[in-house]
Amino acid sequence: MAIKMQNKIDTTFSATSMSDLVFLLLIFFMLTSTMVSPNAINLVLPKSTADKQLVTKDVEVYINEDLLYFVNPEGSNAQPTPYEELLPALQNAILQDNSDNHSIILRADKSVPVENVVALMDVLNELNEGFPEEQRYKMVLATEAK
DSSP, rough: OOOSSSOOOOOOOOOOOHHHHHHHHHHHHHHHHTTOOSSSSSHHHHHHOOOOOOOOOOOEEETTTTTOOSSSSSSTTTBBBOGGGHHHOOOOOOOOOSSSSHHHHHHHEETSHHHHHHHHHHHHHHHHTTTTTTGOOOOEEEOOOO
């Protein structure tokens, strides 16, 4: 007479709950990543019908509604650059720039007067005096799609 064991161990592994967990994590990260704002400074950009967007990371200058300048800000705790120190700050930023198109992206709040944009253009012209024609920096105005 053979005695049978009552407790048999099941050696199979069910991966269905693991795949459910992976899909839930994927959905969570997809939703939270869309909530991250690409701008470090809170600006309301002017609207444009142009569909072209810049992909490369160039030198960025922000002008907020308080008329403060920011050169390549890192995060929301960036320090403003006084207008008198704008040229040396841009010179330092272009030393770290490794893009080929030599652009300075201006992200100005829509309430910023034209005088402040022209003042930045003057600084850019002063910056470009030391470069040959093919290496001069251009200014690109960032807008928001309509």
